[in-house]
Amino acid sequence: MPKPPIPLLGRIAVHLKLISVDQLVEATRVQGQAGGEKRLGEILVERGMLSVAQLEQVLLARQQLIAKQRERQAVAEALPEPEPEAVRARPARSESPSTEPMGAGEPGLLALLRQGVERGASDVHVHAGTPLRLRLYGRFESAGEAPIEPQIAERMIRSALSPAQAVCFDERGEIDFAWTVPGLGRFRVNAYRQLRGVDGVFRCLPARVPGLAELGLPTALAKFTNYHQGLVLITGPANCGKSSTLAALVDLINEERREHILTVEDPIEVLHPPKRCVVNQRTVGPHTSSFARALRAALREDPDVIVIGELRDLETVSLALTAAETGHLVFATLHTSGAIRTVNRIAGVFPAEQQDQVRSMLSESLRGVISQRLVPAAAGTRRVPALELLVNNKAVANLIRENKTFQLQSVLQMGAAQGMCLMDDSLARLVKERVVTREEALRHCEDARRIP
Numbered sequence: 001m002p003k004p005p006i007p008l009l010g011r012i013a014v015h016l017k018l019i020s021v022d023q024l025v026e027a028t029r030v031q032g033q034a035g036g037e038k039r040l041g042e043i044l045v046e047r048g049m050l051s052v053a054q055l056e057q058v059l060l061a062r063q064q065l066i067a068k069q070r071e072r073q074a075v076a077e078a079l080p081e082p083e084p085e086a087v088r089a090r091p092a093r094s095e096s097p098s099t100e101p102m103g104a105g106e107p108g109l110l111a112l113l114r115q116g117v118e119r120g121a122s123d124v125h126v127h128a129g130t131p132l133r134l135r136l137y138g139r140f141e142s143a144g145e146a147p148i149e150p151q152i153a154e155r156m157i158r159s160a161l162s163p164a165q166a167v168c169f170d171e172r173g174e175i176d177f178a179w180t181v182p183g184l185g186r187f188r189v190n191a192y193r194q195l196r197g198v199d200g201v202f203r204c205l206p207a208r209v210p211g212l213a214e215l216g217l218p219t220a221l222a223k224f225t226n227y228h229q230g231l232v233l234i235t236g237p238a239n240c241g242k243s244s245t246l247a248a249l250v251d252l253i254n255e256e257r258r259e260h261i262l263t264v265e266d267p268i269e270v271l272h273p274p275k276r277c278v279v280n281q282r283t284v285g286p287h288t289s290s291f292a293r294a295l296r297a298a299l300r301e302d303p304d305v306i307v308i309g310e311l312r313d314l315e316t317v318s319l320a321l322t323a324a325e326t327g328h329l330v331f332a333t334l335h336t337s338g339a340i341r342t343v344n345r346i347a348g349v350f351p352a353e354q355q356d357q358v359r360s361m362l363s364e365s366l367r368g369v370i371s372q373r374l375v376p377a378a379a380g381t382r383r384v385p386a387l388e389l390l391v392n393n394k395a396v397a398n399l400i401r402e403n404k405t406f407q408l409q410s411v412l413q414m415g416a417a418q419g420m421c422l423m424d425d426s427l428a429r430l431v432k433e434r435v436v437t438r439e440e441a442l443r444h445c446e447d448a449r450r451i452p
Contacts, residue, residue: 008219008222009040009041009058009059009062010024010027010028010040010044010222011024011222011252011255011256012061012062013044013050013054013058014256015256016057016058016061018050018054018057018058019044019049019050021226022226023044023049024223024226025223025226026047026049027040027043027044027047027049028040028220028222028223028419030043030047041055041058108156109126109156109157109159109160110184112124112126112132112143112156113181113184113185113187113202113204115134115143116134116143116204117184117185117204119134120136120137121134121135121136121204122135122136122137122138122203122204122239123135123201123202123203123204123239124143124187124201124202124204125140125199125200125201125202126148126153126156126157126199126200126201126202127148127196127199128148128149128150128153128154128194128196128197128198128199129147129148129149129150129153129196129197130147130148131143131144131145131146131147131148132144132148137376137377137380137381137382137383138239138374138376138383139376150196150197150198151197153197153198153199153200154197154198156200157198157199157200158198160179160189160191160200161175161191165177169191173192173193174190174191174192174193175189175191175192176188176189176190176266176267176285177189177267177285178205178267178268178269178283179202185204185205185207186205186207186269186271187202187203187204187205188202188203188205188267188269189201189202189203205269205270206244206247209247209248209250209270209272210244210247210248211248211251212245212248212249212252214248215241215244215245215248215385216384216385217245217248217385218387220419221245221249221370221389222249223419224249224367224368224370225249225252225253225256227329227367228304228327228329229324229327229328229329229365230324230329230330230365230366230367231320231321231324231330231332231362231365231366231367232249232329232330232331232332232367232368232369232370233311233331233332233334233342233346233368233369233370234246234249234331234332234333234334234370234371235333235334235335235336235337235338235339235342235369235370235371235372236335236336236337236371236372236373237335237337237373239374240372240373240374240385241372241374241385242333242372243269243270243309243333244270245370245372245385246307246331246333247269247270247272249331250263250272250305250307251272253277253305253329254272254274254275254276254277254279255275255276256276257277258276258277259277259278259304259305260277260278260280260301260302260303260304260305261277261278261279261280261303261304261305261307262279262280262282262298262301262303262305262306262307263279263280263281263282263306263307263308263309264282264283264284264288264291264294264295264298264306264307264308264309265281265282265283265284265307265309266283266284266285266291266309266310267283267284267285268281268282268283269309277305280301282294284309291308291309291310291312291313291316292313292315292316292319295308295316295319295320295323296319298323299319299322299323299326303328304328304329305328305329305330305331306320306323306328306329306330306331307330307331307332308320308330308331308332308333309332309333310332310333310334310335311332311333311334311346313349317346317349317350318350320332321358321361321362321365324365324366325361325364325365334346336371337371337373338371338388338446339369339371339388339389339390339408339412340390340405340406340408340409340412342369342371342390343362343366343369343390343400343405343408344405346358346362347362347403355403356403359400359401359402359403360401363392363396363397363398363400363401364397366392366396366397366400367392368389368390368391368392369388369389369390370387370388370389371387371388371389371390371423372385372386372387372388373385373386373423373444374386375427375430375436375440375441375444376436376440377435377436378434378435378436378437378440384430384435384436386423386426386427386430386436386441386444387421387423387426388412388421388422388423388426389412389419389420389421390408390411390412390420391415391418391419391420393415393418395411396408396411399411409422413425422450423444423445423446424445424446424447424451425450427441427444427445427450428441428450428451428452431451431452432452438451438452
């Protein structure tokens with residue numbers, strides 16, 4: 001069972017009403033300027049935001065929270081795990097799917113998924129005509145020796161589909177959905193037809209919302225949740241942890257504010273039970289016909305925070321910018337490989353005659369871009385995030401507005417005081433700390449000369 005996230009000191013101080021959110025933003029900015037060498041508590045005392053006695057009060061509250069978390073963790077770990085037979089006897093999903101057993105001697109889908117979860121795989125692959133495979137720490141590993149016959153692969157995939165989903169799959173030849181298996185976990189599923197037959201990819205989703213520290217991300221990213229208006233983009237290639245980072249940031253807001261969070265996803269990946277916030281999660285398909293339609297409706301549903309699973313087209317991007325300009329805090333993901341490419345992609349989806357206006361809107365509404373990649377660690381037992389961080393300020397806004405984004409690289413290089421970082425600098429730091437190998441860093445860098 002994964003360990004619960006360590007409570008953040010600054011968040012506890014805000015919760016105890018010892019400092020304001022604005023003071024926390026200022027302190028995290030100062031911490032970023034110091035390169036993370038100073039602890040947040042020291043900065044709060046030095047700046048007169050907390051007295052020494054108040055800091056001790058916060059530290060005590062933090063220790064008590066950690067003790068309670070450990071107690072709950074111990075109780076949870078003491079509970080017996082359900083037997084595999086009991087799991088197979090239950091309905092495999094809340095949407096009443098087909099749970100037909102496999103034929104004698106055939107590989108079972110639930111057994112394969114259990115193997116993937118137990119081995120820590122990010123994805124489980126079922127491909128007709130090839131052996132079953134798991135993606136472990138970014139690399140493929142075999143989960144069986146013999147190729148799967150096309151009819152067996154199709155039967156495995158169809159065992160995860162509800163009747164309605166089976167009809168949709170037959171009509172379209174592909175389908176995306178989320179699948180909950182009681183006692184095992186939650187999966188994002190993509191099933192599709194190809195030349196050899198029917199294939200499926202099952203992404204293993206976290207059982208609970210991960211914290212920033214659990215994901216190996218700097219807690220300074222929490223500053224992006226302190227805004228009440230604007231656009232925050234989490235970007236990167238497929239399978240780089242965008243959804244987990246987004247979920248961690250949304251969870252911080254859910255824990256601290258009393259607001260309305262509305263998410264639009266395809267499908268819903270991480271479940272956010274309401275905490276201090278009201279959280280409504282909608283998935284494209286069952287709940288709404290498209291991202292754009294859901295966003296148009298969202299502007300009339302009184303949300304404070306809007307979370308968009310993916311910016312896919314011009315209309316969705318346009319509505320996201322409009323929402324960010326009209327007093328909403330908008331989080332969204334995008335498939336781009338860097339902060340500069342992200343800014344160019346946003347402007348580039350619009351017709352040429354609208355791009356000047358879009359750059360002006362983006363320069364005012366953008367709060368930051370978190371671009372990330374997951375790099376296999378030197379030990380080979382995990383992957384660690386490398387980040388490129390762009391924080392909007394006057395210099396960045398001017399370059400975006402004037403279409404001089406090629407100069408943003410210099411700003412990223414020189415912007416450490418504002419918490420900015422180039423991807424290559426992040427990779428170089430991981431190499432210096434011997435977390436990743438130089439060879440692995442070179443596979444992901446833009447300029448090999450920056451890698452030591």
